[in-house]
Amino acid sequence: MVKFIFLVLIFSLISSSIFAFTPQDYSNALEKSILFFQGQRSGHLPPSQRLKWRADSGLSDGSSNNVDLVGGYYDAGDNVKFGLPMAFTTTMLAWSVIEFGNSMPNQIENAREAVRWGSDYLLKAxxxxxxxxxxxxxVQVGDPNQDHRCWERPEDMDTPRNVYKVTNLNPGSDVAAETAAALAAASIVFRDSDSSYSLRLLNAAKKVFEFADKYRGSYSDSLGSVVCPFYCSYSGYHDELLWGASWLNRASENGSYLSYIESNGHTLGAEEDDFSFSWDDKKPATKILLSKGFLENNIQEFQMFKSHSDSYICSLIPGSSNFQAQYTPGGLLYKGSESNLQYVTTSAFLLLTYANYLTTSGGVATCGSNSITPADLISHAKKQVDYILGDNPEKTSYMVGFGQKYPLHIHHRGSSLPSVHDHPNRIACGDGFNYLYANSPNPNVLVGAIVGGPDNRDNFADDRNNYQQSEPATYINAPFVGAVAFFAAGGIVR
Incomplete structure (x- = not known):
């Protein structure tokens, strides 16, 4: 019996150490998380392209409207360029570099390149x-209803490349303000390395934000038939206006944006708590972004943002007075059955960013009578990051190409069909479904892609037809870039 107990203890120790990730492991994950974006590229691919199974695509995008809209990113496993998630992706990639660029010295140029691929396109748009x-x-290229009737490589696309826009008569404050946020955040990324490009981004951000604020309305109302249900603006556009103004305040250091926030904040949700951060809802991230002004610069008008940031943080921490999150038995934050890991990566990013702000100011998060330290936030974020990388009941990495076991049948057209290099002949719209329904692994490894993830019981189906769990997306990866960079540098606030 004693021997049995001893063996059980030894096995437990071995099991618990299997996923004791090192800074080198996190550095590997960081490199892969950025490389993923090359698999999502649209347009002319440069000689530096490292995912060689991809080729040029969408080279006539915008021509139907006599405008150049070549480039940008496909959002997920399809071949549509959706403006709202693409702008959010660019914002989060930029924020990752802004907060954690010092933690990714070997990958900083690749990270900047990923930001620029998005910001170049948004400048065109x-x-x-x-x-x-x-x-x-x-705000969009491609008819999603037609695109989703086909299973074809982006290099073979023959579905309509319709162009969709918002205007003064058919407004879209949500997508416009997110675009302004992305351009402003990107301008900070390039401030030192390419000052002229940075200035161009900032000037464009100012004008796009003015457009978003002047002509108010949701793009779901203007373009509902092609953006819903794919990327409806369920949260409305108020959160994006406050988010965009906050990024312009940080990027421009222009007092007018601070005045805008003070004058309009109460009608844009600044005084409301919110507990979900995604491509659709920006409120908790905006509060944390603005809390920096109070924590580090003692801007008293921003004190309430510290309180709202604390409320968001407390909602995630089990045992706190405001705790309301749900976790799987294996410890994963769980918010929805479709693409749940998007909420995990955004929350991990915010936990670490807020830990940075608190550490710099010597502060803590206040949860009722309890104080949550920056170390607590880092520990909680690490559990979520490690779960994604393989420390979970399935013992699988949810990042393609990382670890010994990872999804092989992801819901992604380009990855699941033979590349144009291996199969030069065109694969027609309907013929591609043979590959969708096949049991064989995807022939092209979309390195670094983080999929939608397991269900609320930690179960995962490595099934190409289960898009809720097996489809990757740019907005899942973008915040993860910053989060994993933090741990690649040893998990130390810099």
Whole structure:
């Protein structure tokens, strides 16, 4: 019996150490998390392209409207360029570099390149506004209803590449303000390395935000048939206006944006608590972004943002007075059955960013009578990051190409179909479904892709047809870049 107990203890120790990730492991995950974005590229691929199974695609995008909309990212496993999640992805990639760029010295150029691929496209999409030619922001390329009837490589696309826009008559404050946020955040990324590009981004951000604020309305109302149910703006546009103004305040150091926040905050949700951060809802992230002004610069008008940030943090921490999150038996934050890991990566990012702000100011998060330290936030974020990388009941990494076991049948057209290099002949719209329904692993490894993740009982189906669990998305990866960079540098606040 004693021998049995001893063996059980030894096995437990071995099991618990299997996923004791090292800084080198996190560095590997960081490199892969950034590389993923090359698999999502649209347009002309540069000689530096490292995922060689991809090739040029969407080279006539925008031509139907006599505008150049070549480039940008496909959002997930399809071939549509959706403006709202693409802008959010760019914002979060930029924020990852801003907060954690010092923690990714070997990957900083790759990270900047990923940001620029998004910001270059957003400059094209907003060119008419930036140059005062017209009140037009292009927000989507591709008819999703037609695209989703096909299973074809982006290099073979023959579905309509319709162009969709918001204007002064058909507004879209949500997508426009998120675009402004992305351009402003990107301007900070390039401030030191490319000052002229940075200034161009900032000037465009200002004009796009002015457009978003002047012509108010949700793009779901203007373009509902092609953005819903895919990327409906369920939270409305108030959160994006406050988010966009907050990024412009940080990027421009122009007091007018601070005044805007003070004057309009009460009608834009600044005084409301919110506990979900995603491509759709920006409120908790905005509070944490603005809390920096109070914590580090003692801007008294921003004190309430510290309180709201604490409320968000407390909602995630089991045992706190405001705890309301749900976790799987294995310890994963769980918010929904579809693409749940998007909420995990955003929450981990916010936990670590807030830990940075609190550490710099010597502060803590207040949960009723309890104090939550930056170390507590880091520990909680680490559990979520480690779960994604393989420390979970399934003992599988949910990042493709990382670890010994990871999803092989992801819901992604380009990954699941033979590449144009291996199969030069075109694969027609309907013919691709043979590959969708096949049992064989995807022929092209989309390295670094984080999939939707397991269900609320930690169960995962490595099934190409289960898109809720097996589909990757740019907005899942973007915040993870910053989070995993933090641990790649040893988990130390810098």
């Amino acid at each position: 907003s060119n008419a506004i930036a140059n005062a030619n017209a009140d037009i922001l292009y």
